Amino acid sequence: MIYQQIDKNKRKTYLIFTIFFIILAGIGSFIGDFFMDNIWGGLIITLVVAVIYTLITYFQSTNIVMQMNGAKKVNSAEEAPDLWHIVEDLTMVADIPFPDIYIIQDDSPNAFATGRDPEHAAVAVTTGLYKMMNREELEGVLAHEISHVKNYDIRVSTISIALSSAIVFLSYMIGNAYRFVLPFDDDRDRNNNGGGSWVAIRLVLWLIGILFMILGPFIASLVQLAISRNREYLADVSGAELTRNPQGLINALEKLKASTKPMKKVDEASAALYIDDPMKKKKHFVHLFDTHPPLDDRIAALKKSFM
Numbered sequence: 001m002i003y004q005q006i007d008k009n010k011r012k013t014y015l016i017f018t019i020f021f022i023i024l025a026g027i028g029s030f031i032g033d034f035f036m037d038n039i040w041g042g043l044i045i046t047l048v049v050a051v052i053y054t055l056i057t058y059f060q061s062t063n064i065v066m067q068m069n070g071a072k073k074v075n076s077a078e079e080a081p082d083l084w085h086i087v088e089d090l091t092m093v094a095d096i097p098f099p100d101i102y103i104i105q106d107d108s109p110n111a112f113a114t115g116r117d118p119e120h121a122a123v124a125v126t127t128g129l130y131k132m133m134n135r136e137e138l139e140g141v142l143a144h145e146i147s148h149v150k151n152y153d154i155r156v157s158t159i160s161i162a163l164s165s166a167i168v169f170l171s172y173m174i175g176n177a178y179r180f181v182l183p184f185d186d187d188r189d190r191n192n193n194g195g196g197s198w199v200a201i202r203l204v205l206w207l208i209g210i211l212f213m214i215l216g217p218f219i220a221s222l223v224q225l226a227i228s229r230n231r232e233y234l235a236d237v238s239g240a241e242l243t244r245n246p247q248g249l250i251n252a253l254e255k256l257k258a259s260t261k262p263m264k265k266v267d268e269a270s271a272a273l274y275i276d277d278p279m280k281k282k283k284h285f286v287h288l289f290d291t292h293p294p295l296d297d298r299i300a301a302l303k304k305s306f307m
Contacts, residue, residue: 020160023167024050046166053166061158062100062122065114068267071102071124079103083130086139087123090146094242099123099149103130108263108280109256112273113145114154121149126263133252140239140249144275147238153231157273232275236298237305246306250299257295 024046032042057064066073077084083101091098099115102124109129115121123145133141148154236253240246253276262280271278277292 020164020167027167050166058116058155058158061154062115062120065267065270065273066102066122066124068270069104069124070106070265071104074101074103080130082135082138083125083142086135086142087146090139090143090242094146094150096146096150097121099146103127104263106263106265108261108278109133109259110263110274110276110278111141111145112270112275113148114157114270114273115149116155116158117152118149121154123149128259128261132255132259136245136248137252137255139243140245140252141275143239143242144235144249145239147235147242148231150242151231151234151238153235156231232293233298233301236302240302240306246302250302253295253299253302257299 025043028043028046029039031045032039074080074084080101080103083103087101088098096118099113099118100122102122104110104124104126106126107128108126109132111123111125111129113121113123123142125141129141130138148157236249240249243249256276260280263278266274266278268279272292274292276295
């Protein structure tokens, strides 16, 4: 049951990334035809922009995220002994390197993991979580975060943020350039052997491009949130398997559900990284705009998998 859930969530993630690249391909095709009379040229430019955004975010993710969320690094076990030793034990079981540990001064209980891979990972917890949870519950939460690291969820999240940023950037650039370029080049249309058919094809490309230009950032945001929700289920199951004690994480999620206090300082772009919504936004009816799946659903999924 556990591995079936993991495989199911991984397949969903692949599908979501496919949607990202379809959006990028649509924008690239539009750029190529509209501005360059070369669809492949537009696709190459789009790919280059996406790669640059991804690399910048990929290599700087930990420092950027920790600074934006006001996290302070724990340098020794003496500063937070329970936290340090639990992470130490879990990483030994998970067979991954010991990550950097950070604490955020905030009474709202929460935690997250970030980084580009297990060798460059970090976990952070709020003082509120550290005080609220007993050792069993704290172990459940940290196992969830260590699972994000072990399963390379942190890399998935980093790349999804980068791709989403690339789509927003390209849409913005198209929107500004669009005002200065006429949509039809009459000479090119007349000289093209395809005649009316070519005009029709270009019109379709432009309509698709305009659609992605307007809706691309919105769709990218939805896809990014979907990735976050999907990976939370996977980390719950993997974390419970790591500790062999699903009840610890279930109890922790119950306490998180009972807490309604939002965090004082949180970067909205990294909100989806947390184990629970740090801003405590009202859940939407269809959950499309939620950064996290409902805690009741996550608790039910854990009970179904292990009990």
